Amino acid sequence: MDRATLREVSELADVSVATASLVLSGKAENRFTPETAERVRQAADKLGYRTNRLARSLRSQQTRVLGLISVEVLTTPYAGDMIRGAQTAARGRDYDLLIVEIDGTPEAFAEGFELLADHRADGVLVASFFHQELPVPEVRPRHLVLADAVALDHSVDAFIPNEFDSITQVLNLIGEAGHVHVGYVGDCNDFPAVRGREAALKAAADRFGWVKIEENIVRSEDTNSSDGYHSAIKLLTANRDLTAIVAYNDRLAMGVYRAASELGLEIPEDLSVVGFDDQLLISEALRPGLTTVALPHLEMGRLAVEKLISLVESEDENTPAEVAIMGDLVERGSVAPPRKGSNKFSSELGKS
Amino acid sequence: MDRATLREVSELADVSVATASLVLSGKAENRFTPETAERVRQAADKLGYRTNRLARSLRSQQTRVLGLISVEVLTTPYAGDMIRGAQTAARGRDYDLLIVEIDGTPEAFAEGFELLADHRADGVLVASFFHQELPVPEVRPRHLVLADAVALDHSVDAFIPNEFDSITQVLNLIGEAGHVHVGYVGDCNDFPAVRGREAALKAAADRFGWVKIEENIVRSEDTNSSDGYHSAIKLLTANRDLTAIVAYNDRLAMGVYRAASELGLEIPEDLSVVGFDDQLLISEALRPGLTTVALPHLEMGRLAVEKLISLVESEDENTPAEVAIMGDLVERGSVAPPRKGSNKFSSELGKS
């Protein structure tokens, strides 16, 4: 049941191993008579010949294998599409992916790099489960590209989401609907994603004339639904004029929904909500569906692999660049114009 | 910057390549003087020598690479832990994983198998994103194991969840709390997971004397939250005595929560709810937290790899077996004893 070797093919075709190799690799188009070539091809076909990648790689000093270091992408439900994008792109160029899952520590990187070096991967792609700055060690593969992450020292090619323009899409939706009392449920960490989204928020606030946006920002310790809930409660009770809340991500937005429901606020009639990430388990399940932005995971994976292959295949000098990619707006129904005057919540409270 | 070869090491140590190899592989413990051995080791150290896996594999005819065919595991947020379990187990035995993502069609399998055969994987693990029956082609790797799936013809070793006993844990919780009017929001497909869970439901109904369980089963077309909502509404309006609902999975349970909230039923006071899967994005985010069962993904991945390695390393005859593994009960607070008499919903309606 073992695969046939080139020697077996060449014997069946009654030629030398060299001839068989040359014919099958197509690297000597017209050095052989059509009959010889055909005989070789038939023999290969008959024996189900496939070239032994180990042997080829050993000889050619390239494996056509790309290492993929997954920083928690495999084990968190956020960014699987990035790997799919990467795999599709790689397969399309006849490369395969060797995937190693690690946490993001420098030691784990070193181990991962070592393992991939042992396998003689032609290049390495590091994919992160969210847009962060990674401590990529100095000792690193010759060809390296990052996806959904940048190197702390910005010394590596990277494909990241355009946080600013992406979230601006939902901010515009809020602004154009006429909201001016807008709150923001954020994250307290210092990540590029956090900085980018808040910068966009402030720009939008300026542009649309949102009222006292600085005071309507609450930053959660963590970004789970329950933090979103507490933050939203805090926002909505402190500022009863709020008619829209922007959440840093969909999980926080989920908490905002719960807060709204508890306070008797209908979404979107009394309160518009937008999220970020388009985590389907949440954004599709909430009622009404959450208007949010889908991160360009597939694209980042694809582009990163294509860049990596181009690095591998041309030995030209390369100047590392960070490419920011737009996310897709997904409108579902959690945004509506504000009620006249103020939201139901504040008017009800006004009565009592 | 390229890695040192054995020849370079041997030259530095002033011995033959054979000696260097023998010393470093530890396969000839006392054939050399301690001084020679030490000299070789020092040289290897100094040069940062690591054996070239391609060369070794080519020679030894085994790669210490296991293929992992992921049937949508990578790209759905359900079962990433299975891959983590598999990778950890493999690394612990000095194997690496070559992962290929496919959909579950026979053609995709064939392609995946071919690709892994090209890479001379020593064995292949197929991991599915849920417990299903897979059409594994006849032409298959010599060593093959399934995780979270069985072969249609049951001809392959498999590690699967014990659906019956796993869900019985939450069913017992419901029964022991004293509920007798129990509803079930199910799935209409004919999967092992569906059959196992419904069988357990019926067994529990018998054991606890649940009232007319057959009539309180609604099967959804799909298993998203919105189907769970519609099914729960149907159940709760048709049978006002229901005090507990069991959902086929957490996503459906999420819909049940919404239905309950819409009907003014408090969970767990008026209605107990249990799910299955422990999908954290849902089970942790819902209020109250969802009591559910965590599938043994990590374990399945781990055990499958260990079985696979044992197949690879001993050429003994093997009789395929399917091993069912228990899931873990996760209690969060969506179960309470029923209200005296009946639920709030039915009593309120009774008044009007």
Next chain:
DNA sequence: TCTGAGTGTTTAATCGATTAACCTCGAGTG
């Protein structure tokens, strides 16, 4: 002195594919 048995180390074949360099033969050229 010769044989035998260890010890310590090297020689050389091998895994399978690639490819530069070489060979052979017949046709064409001056």
Next chain:
DNA sequence: CACTCGAGGTTAATCGATTAAACACTCAGA
């Protein structure tokens, strides 16, 4: 007729590690 040249192949080195078999040497025993 001697010589060149191209078409159509083949030879053999190479990638790096593994390992059976051979070799060189020492020392004990006959």
